[in-house]
Amino acid sequence: MAATALDIEKNPKFQELVATRKTLGWTLSAAMLAIYFGFILLVAFNKDLGNLLGIPLAAGSVTTVGIVVGLFVIVSAFVLTGIYVLRANARYDELTRQIVEESK
């Protein structure tokens, strides 16, 4: 007979899956929020920060810190998503497969 939801919830593998995925998901979400709203606040308070984002990367260059920070936010969105997907592919799918198998 197939396991009930409560049985599956008692499975240590289920608890591991849920706990690790929850931690990773919320940690990465918090990281994305911090990066994005950090960027927005840097922009909003740029004048108070002595035009931090307008500082040239090197003496004589026109590329500013702001351009690099903006690109960093875009790339970080992709990288954070990638970290999650890699972890999920490597661990969660296998755990899920085992849980499904054991609950049949």
Next chain:
Amino acid sequence: MSRIKSLFSGASVTGAALVALASPAFADAIAGGGEKQATNWTAIGMFAVFIVFTLGITYWAAKRTRSAAQFYTAGGGITGFQNGLAIAGDYMSAASFLGISGLVYTSGFDGLIYSVGWLVGWPIVTFLIAEPLRNLGKFTFADVASFRFQQTPIRVMAACGTLVTVAFYLIAQMVGAGSLIKLLFGLDYTYAVIIVGVLMIVYVTFGGMVATTWVQIIKACLLLAGATFMAFMVLAKFGFSPEALFAKATEVHPKKLAIMQPGSLISSPLSAISLGLALMFGTAGLPHILMRFFTVSDAKAARKSVFYATGFIGYFYILTFIIGFGAIVLVSTDPAYLDAGLLAKGKTAIEAIRGTSNMAAIDLAGAVGGDIFLGFISAVAFATILAVVSGLTLAGASAISHDLYATVFKNGKANEQDEIRVSKIATIVLGVVAVVLGIVFEKQNVAFMVGLAFSIAASCNFPVLLMSMMWRGMTTRGAVYGGFFGLTSALVGVIFSPAVWEVTLGHAKGSAAFQISNPALFSMTIAFFGIWLFSKLDRSARAKADMAGFDAQYVRSQTGIGASGASAH
């Protein structure tokens, strides 16, 4: 505060103040702007090829669209990679292409702030939404939001959230489409809106999700290829050195080095955060985007598809940044693209671009690839609108047929063929309504509507969806009250915002009750608090059943046990 007020105004006047151009909504709804151009036969020819090709696909799709699962979700048979492209195609609107590159063209760095805002919702979708959504749902996000609750109230609430979001987004797209096509193809506004409406009805009614998906995939490929080519050609002129490109741009742009740093776009942190919340969590609550996750076979494919989509969208926004700078260097320095009359009036070369800054990317296409490529990019812009409106219409029609007709009206006992018929009728009705409203709103300032759609998605759809999946204690009553409070407060917040109250309705400047560009900070708080409060106060028998249902839902959301898989083909 006065600068923030114009954040959402998106004035449609040609040659509008730069601040008004900087409106986020402007970036998604090219409102007005520009006289009718001479009929552009190259562009029309290219677009005709696109139409013939996509109608061919629709014909092919129509033969395989027999079941409700095929109609709503392409039978779950789309791969993660294909869905990633389709999500990107659904999300990258013509306006984010033309609007953001135009914003970079006029203001430089400030354009980047918007690109970032439109992107950062995607990781959140991956981490918190995509997998449980796929495991729990079947056709619409209301399937998930109502999973363990009393069907009728939640479905009605979710359908309201969906239809209001879709309606505002759709009107903005239709008005944008009409103005854009007038500008690019030299077609009459009314004809342009009708053509968009008819094509979208044909794709969706005959080809359902299969055709819509392929239209979005083809459009995403065309747009990414076109934008890549433009960015490549621009960088090639500068020995592939962005520094050299920026150096030349700061030399010719009247704002000089100021285009490399934040300008006047954001000056109030509160407004900026509220807008950021709307963009970030609105993305995670857009019904047409959420629906795309049901087109793949399982949670793993759903997760992969957002990863690909995030990559494509992020890459695309980096391209628009290069394109904007390319236009500064190559378009604003070429009198062929400028309006001599405006120049004579003392406007700078940047301001004097013919047909507003929305034309920056289009003109750049001409500058780097000649008339044929300009025609190609114009046709791609049109195709882009079609892909977005088709996805929106399908989501709206599904809310009507699946949530309202089949579940609420027929109590879940609707005959499948009847349900499909209702969704096709709903598509036609939505299409006709969109065309009529598109024509009615031609002269209106609709730029606030995209921002409104994002606010509502963030304040109604997203909180209810997230809490239903994550919080055991949510009850039917809590969800309904919280959702409607979020919806109402977002609507009220936008109506009494400067953009609508002062700019659109013409009341005195400074008279708007809420001096903030976007209500999301408050309306999202109200929604989450409402869900929490009314769930906690709920002592009904239904509340006990709602909470008791959490375990089964939770196990399924985490493992996919019992999830609806890919149906037979």
